[in-house]
Amino acid sequence: MPTLLLVRHGRSTANTSGVLAGWTPGVALDDTGRAQADALGARLAALPLVTAVVSPLQRCRETADRLLASGEHRPVPVVDDRLGEAHYGSWTGAQISKLTKEPLWRTVQAHPSAAIFPGADPEGRPGEGLAAMQARSVAAVREHDARVAAEHGPDALWLAVSHGDVIKGILADALGLHLDQFQRITADPCSVSVVRYAPLRPFVLRMNDCGGDLGGLVPPKKRRRRAPGAAAVPAVDASDAVVGGGA
Template identity: 55%
Template sequence: MTVILLRHGRSTSNTAHTLAGRSEGVDLDDKGREQAEGVVERIGSLPVKAIVRSPLLRCERTVEPLATALGLEPVVEERLSEVDYGQWTGRKIEELFKEPLWAVVQQQPSAAVFPDGEGLARVQARAVEAVREHDRRLAAEYETDVLWVACTHGDVIKAVLADALGTHLDGFQRITADPASMSVIRYTTLRPFVMHVNHTGAALTAALLAKPEPNAETGSDAGSDAVIGGSTD
C-alpha cells in the first residue's frame, strides 16, 4: 500500500507570512491554483484509487482538479487537519520568532504544546493513525496494493515522514515539505519505505507502478524486505 502525501498549494497565508493554522477561508493564491492544476499532470497515469484530504479549504481546492480528472470523491479526514496552533493562529511569522516557545518548536518539537492549542506529539499520533487506518481500509476494500493520495499540511506531512523513517519527532524539522510537494511512503507488513520526500518535479517515478514479487527462495514478502546493497534498478 502506497500513500502520496500531497501538501496543499501555496496559500494566501503563505504569501502573507502568517501562520494560517485552522483559520477559516484561507484559500490558494494564483500560484497555488496553478500548482493544483499541475498535480494532475504530475500524477499522470499512476493508478490512484482514492483521495483523502484535510477538511480545510486550501486542501479542498488543491485536490479538486485531481478528483475531477480521476472521477473520485475525496474523503474528508479530520485527523489530517492542520496543527491547532491556538493563540499563534493568524499571527505574523516574524512575531513568533520572539516567542520562547519558538526555540522549543525548533529544537525539541516533541515537547512543544501551543497555547490553547495542541502539541506536536499529538499531531503526529493522530496523523499517523489516520494514514495507517486508511491504508488498511483500502487494502481490505481492494484486496491488492493500492496507491492513494492524502492531501494535508506541512507540519503534518513532516510528522508522518519522521514516523516512517523511524526518526524521533525532535528531528522532524530536518524534513522539508514545500507547497504542492509530494512525499511517498509505501507501507508493508514489516516496515514503511520512504520513496520520495518533498518531490516538486514534473512527474513521480514510474517505479510506483511496479509490484514487488514474493521471494521464491525464502518465501518472504519481497515487498517488506530491504534490498541488501541497495536497489537493483
C-alpha cells in the same frame, strides 16, 4: 502493501502574507498555488488512484479538487479531520515574524516533541501539542492504508492531501526519527512524498518531490503463471529491503 502519496496543499494566501493560518476558515490557494495544483494534477493523471483523503481545510480541499480533475475514474475525496493542520491555539492568525520572538519558538525548533501551543484560536479550539498532532495523523494514514489494502489489494495507490507540519510528522514516523528531528524534513507547497507501510517497517520512496516523473509508481502488470518446469524466482518478503538497492 499500498502506496501512499502525501501531498501538501498548494501555496495559500496565508503563505504569501506570512501568517500562521492554522484552522482559520477561508484561507484559499493563491494564483501560484492553483497553478501548482494543476501542474501536479497533470503528473498524477496517469496514476490509478483508488481513494483520496483530505484535510477539511479549504486550501487542502481546493488542492485535492484540482489534483483529481484530470484522469479517468478519479475518486471523490474523503475528509478526515485527523489530517487537518496542527491546532496552533492563540498563535493562529499571527505573523510568523512576530512568533519567532516568542520563547516557545525555540522549543518548536529544537524540541518540538515538548511544544504545546498556548491558549485557543479565534474559533475557540485549544492549542495542541506537536506530538499529539503527529499521533493523530499517523493513526489516520495507517488506518486508511489498511482499509485500502483490504478493499483494493496490495498494489493500490492512494492520495492524502494535508499540511506541512502534518506531513513532516508522518514522514518522521515512517523514517523512524524522533519527532525532535522532524524540522530536518521539508514539505514544500504541492510537494509529493511517498510511503509504503510494509508489515515490519514503512518504506519512504520519495520526499518533497516537486517535479519528478511519477510514472514509476504505477503498479506493474500481473505476471503470467510460470510454465511447468520453469525455475521459480524466489520471492522477497514485503518488509525486506533489497540488498544493493534493487532496480
